[in-house]
Amino acid sequence: MSDLMIEINNLSKCFGDHVVLKDISLQVQRGSVVAMIGPSGSGKSTLLRCINLLTMPDGGRIRVGQRSMDFDSGHGRRIPEKELASYRATTGMVFQHFNLFPHMTTLQNVMEGPVTVKKVPKEQARELAMELLTRVGLAEKAEAYPDMLSGGQKQRVAIARALALRPEVMLFDEATSALDPELVGEVLAVIKALAEDGMTMILVTHEIAFAREVADQVIFMRDGVVVEAGPADQVIDAPRQTATQSFLARFNKA
DSSP states (O other): OTTEEEEEEEEEEEETTEEEEEEEEEEEETTOEEEEEOOTTSSHHHHHHHHTTSSOOSEEEEEETTEEEETTTTGGGGOOHHHHHHHHHTEEEEOSSOOOOTTSOHHHHHHHHHHHTSOOOHHHHHHHHHHHHHHTTOGGGTTOOGGGSOHHHHHHHHHHHHHTTOOSEEEEESTTTTSOHHHHHHHHHHHHHHHHTTOEEEEEOSOHHHHHHHOSEEEEEETTEEEEEEEHHHHHHSOOSHHHHHHHHHHHOO
8 A cells, every 4th residue: 555656446527428537447656657648538637637636526536645535425525625725735736838827936936835835934935946946947047937938948837836835746737738849858857857756647648759768657548448558668669459559550650
């Protein structure tokens, strides 16, 4: 149990009559990286949002670290806001779009979570924010506003902001898909460094070569189900399922 950081059992989610997740079960080892791949609309982003409770599942169970939520009993629909905020602080999430506060400097954006959510004194939060901006290579941009940054820089600030709450797990939802191609590498370098530092991570990505390089496990989803899962090199280089083979064929053409 102590080696499992994330455990998902029989998770389901519907929007109206549309079933988005069907009986998903998943285990993520502490310090490992899981990459989720699959066509658009397969449920990958919804699964990430369910793990972070930005979207409430309709059934199943989620455990992240020591925190467990059972949705079969309906308890998930009555989680107090303070408990939700505390839970989400353990699961940092980075989205396609950066969602930085435009009226705050880079430094203030990174400080905001610790000050507001964890009541960290401002001077301590400032030191932490500078440490994290240095970690993502943006210490010199501490006083810059978001509209002065490139897309890649904004996404690196978003990563620093998520890390500022000291999460146990990092979730990346297509973190590079909104970036110009020449800016993708700088964000992937930060994610790779986090992996090397032992951060438990789940990535939703279309960067197949990157998934092969950094992920311990790759999950292929389609139509709300896990079609195939296994070691990265096996799933990407020698997929067993026809659906996985068809999806990856477009990436393997050189």
